[in-house]
Amino acid sequence: MAQAESAATAKDSAHGHDHAHDHAHDAKPAEEKTVYKGYFEDSQIQDRTLADWQGDWQSVYPYLTDGTLDPVMAHKAEKGDKTAQEYRDYYDIGYRTDVNRIVIKGEQVSFHRGEAVVSGEYANDGHETLTYKKGNRGVRYIFKKVSGDAGAPQFIQFSDHAIAPVKAGHYHLYWGEDRAALLNEITNWPTYYPAGLDGSQIVAEMLAH
DSSP states (O other): OOOHHHHHHHHHHHHHHHOOOOOGGSSSSSOOOOOOEEEEEEEEOOOGGGGGGGGEEEEEEHHTTTTTTTHHHHHHHHSSSSOOOHHHHHHHHHHHOOOOOOEEHHHHHHEEEEEEEEEEEEEEEEEEEETTTSSSSSEEEEEEEEEEOOOSSSSEEEEOSSSOOOOOSEEEEEEHHHHHHHHHHOOOOOEEEEOOOOOOHHHHHHHOO
């Protein structure tokens, strides 16, 4: 699949996750259309390195399934266009993953599925800008495996609402074997927060946004 076709599909998508975060802000004035919410100029986009995502990260999916994130879903329901249960169902698709932990050290990225671990060395493979139906946009920062375990994905793509070098506070990660096909994936976006945070701290971080 050509990258151009991939980008077109993303642009025509009825519901990209990047604007799911914005339901509470739809009625806000134009001056609040920030980079975090997906409003920026091409000239603002800068290259980034794996240094921005260094560290030990945990999936938030278990916190959704065990009810820890219920206050976040309730808050979204107060401000948005879905019930708390509908938001929970939506994020169950979005956050779903069996990779419970990711460790990024230098150029090495390790994927943990329980006790099983696969690792690869990754090199910068540029970035892609996706435009969503609402009109906001997102930048995927892409890295390609240059060595490592066969089970480690060929490509990883980061999305963290930033478009220039900055230490990530959390991120969504897409991974797989086909660079272009991954750009079409906008319904499942495994999400990772620092491993040192507990559930209540992650709830506080989410409510802050």
